Amino acid sequence: MIPDLDPCELIDGYLDDALTADQQEELSTWIKVHPDHARTFAEAMLLHDRLRNTLAAYETPVAMHRSSTIESRRGGLGGSWLMSSVARTTAAAAVLILGLATLWFSISTQTASAAIRELDRIIVNSMRSKDRTFEIVVEDITTERRGKRSAMPESQRPPKPPLDGAALYVRSGNQFVLVRKTQEGLPFVTGSNGQQSWAINTRGPVRVSADVHCFDHDLPGHETSVPLTNLHEGLQQLKVAYELTFSALGPEEYETGDGHEARLLIAVKKRKERGPQRVEIVYDAISGGILRMRFVQMPYGPDRLDLRLSLVSQDELSSDFFEHTSHHVPDRKIEEEN
Amino acid sequence: MEEQYQQAIRYWTLAQPVVSAYVAAVVRDFRDRDDVLQAISVAVLEAFSSYDPARPFTAWAMGIARNQVGTYLRERKRNRLIFDAETVDLLAVAFEQIDSVQTRKIDFLKECLAKLEGRARQLCELRYQNDLKPAAIGSLLGMTPNTVAKSLQRIRDQLRQCIERYAALEGGQS
Numbered sequence: 001m002i003p004d005l006d007p008c009e010l011i012d013g014y015l016d017d018a019l020t021a022d023q024q025e026e027l028s029t030w031i032k033v034h035p036d037h038a039r040t041f042a043e044a045m046l047l048h049d050r051l052r053n054t055l056a057a058y059e060t061p062v063a064m065h066r067s068s069t070i071e072s073r074r075g076g077l078g079g080s081w082l083m084s085s086v087a088r089t090t091a092a093a094a095v096l097i098l099g100l101a102t103l104w105f106s107i108s109t110q111t112a113s114a115a116i117r118e119l120d121r122i123i124v125n126s127m128r129s130k131d132r133t134f135e136i137v138v139e140d141i142t143t144e145r146r147g148k149r150s151a152m153p154e155s156q157r158p159p160k161p162p163l164d165g166a167a168l169y170v171r172s173g174n175q176f177v178l179v180r181k182t183q184e185g186l187p188f189v190t191g192s193n194g195q196q197s198w199a200i201n202t203r204g205p206v207r208v209s210a211d212v213h214c215f216d217h218d219l220p221g222h223e224t225s226v227p228l229t230n231l232h233e234g235l236q237q238l239k240v241a242y243e244l245t246f247s248a249l250g251p252e253e254y255e256t257g258d259g260h261e262a263r264l265l266i267a268v269k270k271r272k273e274r275g276p277q278r279v280e281i282v283y284d285a286i287s288g289g290i291l292r293m294r295f296v297q298m299p300y301g302p303d304r305l306d307l308r309l310s311l312v313s314q315d316e317l318s319s320d321f322f323e324h325t326s327h328h329v330p331d332r333k334i335e336e337e338n
Numbered sequence: 339m340e341e342q343y344q345q346a347i348r349y350w351t352l353a354q355p356v357v358s359a360y361v362a363a364v365v366r367d368f369r370d371r372d373d374v375l376q377a378i379s380v381a382v383l384e385a386f387s388s389y390d391p392a393r394p395f396t397a398w399a400m401g402i403a404r405n406q407v408g409t410y411l412r413e414r415k416r417n418r419l420i421f422d423a424e425t426v427d428l429l430a431v432a433f434e435q436i437d438s439v440q441t442r443k444i445d446f447l448k449e450c451l452a453k454l455e456g457r458a459r460q461l462c463e464l465r466y467q468n469d470l471k472p473a474a475i476g477s478l479l480g481m482t483p484n485t486v487a488k489s490l491q492r493i494r495d496q497l498r499q500c501i502e503r504y505a506a507l508e509g510g511q512s
Contacts, residue, residue: 009491015490016465042435045362046441046444048494050447051497055462120469121468287474
């Protein structure tokens with residue numbers, strides 16, 4: 001708390017939501033002392049509000065839509081004295097519809113821009129913590145082109161360990177570790193340190209490749225620009241290829257554990273874009289921190305997955321955690337792949 | 339009817355910055371702010387047929403805004419971080435007195451923002467584009483919340499001075 005703020009500091013503190021209840025009381029008292037004080041506050045607020053409206057990402061000023069609507073209608077009504085009464089009635093109805101459409105458009109534009117601001121907060125928060133650990137749950141699998149599947153080379157390989165129940169550790173710079181369990185309950189670990197990727201099967205040599213993406217294909221999303229190994233890139237893609245909305249979640253829908261409100265951001269894929277049909281992100285309303293992500297109809301080879309990633313931890317992992325050597329015994333044979 | 343609608347839109351476009359700033363002054367949650375402002379704009383357009391052109395439009399729209407804001411605040415009266423009714427009323431009067439010259443001046447903000455560079459620009463974007471508070475900005479940029487708050491205060495002062503310079507320049511040319 002900053003003691004003895006002068007009125008200007010109180011106003012700025014208010015603009016930045018940084019006042020305590022007592023300081024706000026002090027500001028309120030100061031405003032009441034003289035009408036000039038209220039005017040000073042109002043002028044500061046005018047600048048603050050315009051700053052927000054100007055800088056908010058992708059914000060489309062409502063006034064601009066309305067002005068352009070007026071201009072276009074002016075042109076269209078230039079010869080209105082020639083119109084028959086039927087035509088005038090029709091024009092009036094059209095104008096009314098246009099007006100309602102404009103109003104609806106401005107409402108939906110504001111809602112969309114608010115959702116984009118929410119996504120920006122999530123993106124900014126995602127840059128804060130270095131490491132994240134998620135638990136993966138596969139809710140549903142649908143397979144397309146079943147008839148063709150047997151002809152694919154993938155089908156000739158031994159079945160991959162299931163994603164369901166896997167642990168995913170991610171760090172910026174495309175670093176990840178994915179730990180799945182085989183049917184025998186043994187760990188099958190793949191990962192990347194951002195410079196090389198690697199796979200540790202239950203038997204045989206550890207496979208290491210200079211291609212950082214060589215072993216991330218076991219995770220869905222890499223082929224549609226929504227890589228689970230790069231949260232930042234995936235979130236940016238949502239801004240481009242998805243329609244966004246958001247809403248508050250009640251404690252009965254999601255319990256954050258620390259009493260914070262949770263919000264749900266829903267991203268629905270635009271037509272002709274690639275990627276999961278729908279992405280749902282549950283996040284902390286105060287910090288913007290991701291708590292859970294759900295991907296619906298996520299392309300995964302010939303399959304479409306519905307999967308859920310729940311945040312388990314944001315604790316920092318050891319500096320060598322994304323090296324393969326941290327996940328196998330030292331004398332294990334290493335096989336370099338081209 | 340279309341003429342009346344055009345008129346309503348034209349007036350509302352001019353009054354909206356003041357009404358928006360008033361709503362932002364007393365409604366702290368940014369989502370609620372958008373909702374309240376939308377409710378006001380709908381109410382203004384619906385009630386426009388009762389508007390007396392002899393009265394200043396902004397003052398008339400502010401009357402509608404005060405009602406909508408009053409309804410919103412009554413539902414949240416337990417929150418200590420909301421101004422009391424007397425302060426809200428005084429602020430409404432102050433906003434009503436903001437004239438078109440002042441609102442037009444703020445239009446120079448765009449030019450002034452374009453001049454912001456480096457850390458100042460970054461701070462402004464994190465505060466207003468990402469809606470982050472000084473503490474969150476501080477933890478992102480390795481600054482103390484107090485330093486961020488002071489920097490934001492300085493940036494707003496600079497923008498204010500820049501706007502005044504542009505306004506004086508335009509005044510001198512006309």
